[in-house]
Amino acid sequence: MPTISKKGINIPSSPIRKLVPYADKAKQNGIDILHLNIGQPDIKSPVESINAIKDIDLELLKYEYSQGSYEFRKNLCLYYSGHNINVSPDDIITTVGASEALSFTMNSICDPGDEVIIPEPFYANYNGFAHASDVKVIPVTSKIEDNFALPSLESFEKKINKRTKAILICNPCNPTGYVYSKEEIISIANLAKKNDLFIVVDEVYREFIYTDLKHYSILEDKMFFDNAILIDSTSKRYSLCGARIGFIVSKNSNFIETCLKFALARLSPPTLALIAANKALNSDQKYIDGVISEYSHRREVLIDELSKINDIEFSNPMGAFYSIIKLPVKNAEDFAKFLLTDFSINNESVMVAPASGFYSSENNGEDEVRIAFVLNSERIKRAVNIINIGLKEYTG
Amino acid sequence: MPTISKKGINIPSSPIRKLVPYADKAKQNGIDILHLNIGQPDIKSPVESINAIKDIDLELLKYEYSQGSYEFRKNLCLYYSGHNINVSPDDIITTVGASEALSFTMNSICDPGDEVIIPEPFYANYNGFAHASDVKVIPVTSKIEDNFALPSLESFEKKINKRTKAILICNPCNPTGYVYSKEEIISIANLAKKNDLFIVVDEVYREFIYTDLKHYSILEDKMFFDNAILIDSTSKRYSLCGARIGFIVSKNSNFIETCLKFALARLSPPTLALIAANKALNSDQKYIDGVISEYSHRREVLIDELSKINDIEFSNPMGAFYSIIKLPVKNAEDFAKFLLTDFSINNESVMVAPASGFYSSENNGEDEVRIAFVLNSERIKRAVNIINIGLKEYTG
Numbered sequence: 001m002p003t004i005s006k007k008g009i010n011i012p013s014s015p016i017r018k019l020v021p022y023a024d025k026a027k028q029n030g031i032d033i034l035h036l037n038i039g040q041p042d043i044k045s046p047v048e049s050i051n052a053i054k055d056i057d058l059e060l061l062k063y064e065y066s067q068g069s070y071e072f073r074k075n076l077c078l079y080y081s082g083h084n085i086n087v088s089p090d091d092i093i094t095t096v097g098a099s100e101a102l103s104f105t106m107n108s109i110c111d112p113g114d115e116v117i118i119p120e121p122f123y124a125n126y127n128g129f130a131h132a133s134d135v136k137v138i139p140v141t142s143k144i145e146d147n148f149a150l151p152s153l154e155s156f157e158k159k160i161n162k163r164t165k166a167i168l169i170c171n172p173c174n175p176t177g178y179v180y181s182k183e184e185i186i187s188i189a190n191l192a193k194k195n196d197l198f199i200v201v202d203e204v205y206r207e208f209i210y211t212d213l214k215h216y217s218i219l220e221d222k223m224f225f226d227n228a229i230l231i232d233s234t235s236k237r238y239s240l241c242g243a244r245i246g247f248i249v250s251k252n253s254n255f256i257e258t259c260l261k262f263a264l265a266r267l268s269p270p271t272l273a274l275i276a277a278n279k280a281l282n283s284d285q286k287y288i289d290g291v292i293s294e295y296s297h298r299r300e301v302l303i304d305e306l307s308k309i310n311d312i313e314f315s316n317p318m319g320a321f322y323s324i325i326k327l328p329v330k331n332a333e334d335f336a337k338f339l340l341t342d343f344s345i346n347n348e349s350v351m352v353a354p355a356s357g358f359y360s361s362e363n364n365g366e367d368e369v370r371i372a373f374v375l376n377s378e379r380i381k382r383a384v385n386i387i388n389i390g391l392k393e394y395t396g
Numbered sequence: 397m398p399t400i401s402k403k404g405i406n407i408p409s410s411p412i413r414k415l416v417p418y419a420d421k422a423k424q425n426g427i428d429i430l431h432l433n434i435g436q437p438d439i440k441s442p443v444e445s446i447n448a449i450k451d452i453d454l455e456l457l458k459y460e461y462s463q464g465s466y467e468f469r470k471n472l473c474l475y476y477s478g479h480n481i482n483v484s485p486d487d488i489i490t491t492v493g494a495s496e497a498l499s500f501t502m503n504s505i506c507d508p509g510d511e512v513i514i515p516e517p518f519y520a521n522y523n524g525f526a527h528a529s530d531v532k533v534i535p536v537t538s539k540i541e542d543n544f545a546l547p548s549l550e551s552f553e554k555k556i557n558k559r560t561k562a563i564l565i566c567n568p569c570n571p572t573g574y575v576y577s578k579e580e581i582i583s584i585a586n587l588a589k590k591n592d593l594f595i596v597v598d599e600v601y602r603e604f605i606y607t608d609l610k611h612y613s614i615l616e617d618k619m620f621f622d623n624a625i626l627i628d629s630t631s632k633r634y635s636l637c638g639a640r641i642g643f644i645v646s647k648n649s650n651f652i653e654t655c656l657k658f659a660l661a662r663l664s665p666p667t668l669a670l671i672a673a674n675k676a677l678n679s680d681q682k683y684i685d686g687v688i689s690e691y692s693h694r695r696e697v698l699i700d701e702l703s704k705i706n707d708i709e710f711s712n713p714m715g716a717f718y719s720i721i722k723l724p725v726k727n728a729e730d731f732a733k734f735l736l737t738d739f740s741i742n743n744e745s746v747m748v749a750p751a752s753g754f755y756s757s758e759n760n761g762e763d764e765v766r767i768a769f770v771l772n773s774e775r776i777k778r779a780v781n782i783i784n785i786g787l788k789e790y791t792g
Binding site (some may be wrong): 001002003004005006007008009011012013014017018038040041042043044045049050053054055056058059060061062063064066096097099100103107108109110111112114125127128129131132133134165166192196197198226227239240241242243244252254255258261262264265266267268269270271272273276 | 397398399400401402403404405407408409410413414434436437438439440441445446449450451452454455456457458459460462492493495496499503504505506507508510521523524525527528529530561562588592593594622623635636637638639640648650651654657658660661662663664665666667668669672
């Protein structure tokens with residue numbers, strides 16, 4: 001019998017999707033599931049994107065340029081200039097979602113056994129991309145009692161060695177909802193620069209901020225141009241998750257040229273998706289404003305409802321649309337499974353993502369779950385109530 | 397300054413696209429370029445696919461299932477049953493083109509330093525995927541004087557060692573146009589089975605056969621179910637290159653479950669593309685018949701025209717839409733560049749792919765180019781004439 005690779009055996013299952021079979025079973029049994037497990041917004045995509053697809057005037061679906069059309073990258077530069085980020089089309093590679101952007105990045109900067117330092121909890125699929133590239137994720141633990149702020153620079157410095165190639169953060173942060181301040185970004189970027197490391201920042205939730213904080217991008221300051229790699233995507237901003245259009249932006253031309261070689265090998269990003277994403281960039285500012293105002297409302301509802309539950313702690317999401325909740329249970333994955341297999345209220349239950357998969361350190365996050373507030377406020381209220389009553393039944 | 401990875405430095409540029417800057421320059425200078433370098437068919441996509449896109453009835457572009465919708469995979473099984481391949485939806489993972497199918501396959505069966513044996517010349521991007529996964533490509537050279545038939549089993553056997561994980565072939569073969577016989581497939585699959593290796597077969601050109609040979613799929617015989625991995629795509633069959641929909645098919649459930657973990661990490665294939673690809677599967681048999689008859693005609697024209705050129709050798713393409721041409725030059729890449737930078741007839745020139753990038757052994761293929769007969773016969777005639785006269789000027 002031929003054998004599976006070690007990395008294939010060891011790559012962890014996505015905590016966001018690993019309970020899907022239980023959810024499917026529940027649905028077969030007539031239970032409606034409120035999905036708080038996955039960052040799939042229920043908000044409509046921009047009408048400009050959908051109409052552009054309906055109006056396509058082509059008879060042949062050709063390969064796109066490997067780095068994405070010049071028109072699209074030019075249009076992206078316009079979008080960025082509105083966010084104090086000045087880049088040119090040559091600084092951009094269009095990818096199949098931020099997922100591929102991260103894969104190309106890991107491959108371009110890391111050889112097998114090289115290390116990337118990431119504050120945990122972090123977006124679980126970073127683990128997947130790292131495994132695929134045989135890169136070691138070195139965690140620095142951020143704490144729920146600090147609302148998951150950036151850990152001390154010393155805790156990063158201690159982890160830097162010859163194999164370290166980059167520090168990776170997500171801002172605003174999936175899964176914690178934390179928004180790094182300008183000072184935090186500059187301090188961690190300086191640390192990277194001092195040590196000749198890349199500083200990779202996943203900014204797909206750039207607009208999703210609910211406090212007075214202003215988002216500070218890693219590409220705002222020329223100081224960090226050699227070191228900075230920006231990961232981005234149209235998926236969340238424009239509710240275009242299924243399009244699969246992301247991008248890598250960097251002023252380090254060596255890095256971009258290397259990414260392009262990986263991009264050339266896989267030929268091109270999806271043509272139709274690029275049409276939709278391109279039009280989304282030109283959608284009315286009211287669209288984004290409406291999206292943010294809706295999430296802002298949902299966040300308030302979420303915080304109000306969670307506050308009614310005894311014995312839990314939760315991170316205050318300043319941005320993105322996630323919160324980490326610490327539950328009064330030993331094994332949050334078992335509780336999440338219980339909600340799908342043994343519990344419902346009025347034929348309705350909830351799916352959440354066990355948080356241990358968002359940590360790289362063994363045993364961390366075992367009593368935590370991540371929830372995505374991607375449902376409307378009525379559904380969020382019902383979902384949190386189900387968690388509340390479910391917890392009582394589970395623990396009691 | 398942060399550093400690029402060794403693999404990023406060493407990954408070769410795609411020979412199919414590396415001369416693009418020279419072609420762009422020529423176009424800027426008013427020269428029309430006949431593209432024989434890339435397998436981008438000029439044939440229309442099925443009208444059913446285009447109409448399905450125009451008629452989409454959705455307001456939100458959601459993530460697709462990581463393995464592709466059940467409906468699509470079910471539909472694929474129907475397609476396969478018409479080709480003597482009996483598989484179920486659980487045996488299939490939908491991917492972003494055959495490119496991602498190959499990446500998932502390499503990652504699922506190989507750790508860094510593991511080896512995959514491939515007869516050369518082979519599709520150049522196999523090199524790219526291998527580099528991305530730190531897999532060593534071990535070539536076994538096939539010969540133009542044998543029309544690139546399968547090299548002897550002994551030549552494969554000699555290369556097998558503890559690090560060997562798979563043998564990979566492409567049938568019909570890009571870049572040679574060779575179609576492996578049932579006997580060749582069974583013999584190489586038996587060799588893989590005997591040595592507990594995977595036998596990976598890229599069958600994206602399954603229907604593209606121009607002789608009396610019948611395509612024999614690696615999944616026709618249950619004997620090889622543990623070892624066989626089928627790589628496939630809708631790109632060439634249905635002129636849907638830009639959709640980026642491919643798939644992995646295998647009856648080895650361990651392997652498929654491992655691929656699924658890599659698929660889960662990157663979330664999903666592109667939703668719109670899947671709609672187009674799904675409809676293509678139901679397109680009229682006349683569509684495929686028409687496509688094959690058109691390529692069959694082009695092939696005849698190509699062979700007739702190439703036969704007029706002195707001092708060249710070329711492989712007789714029995715399938716796919718490529719041929720390797722051995723030129724009376726020392727450096728075929730330099731000649732390909734010359735066609736773009738210093739030569740034209742009536743403001744028209746030709747872009748071909750230097751073949752050395754399709755070989756892994758140093759110095760092999762340096763006097764060869766690959767051409768794709770993806771243009772209509774009038775354009776093929778003009779293109780071959782340009783090569784003919786260009787050769788005289790270049791060598792003379």
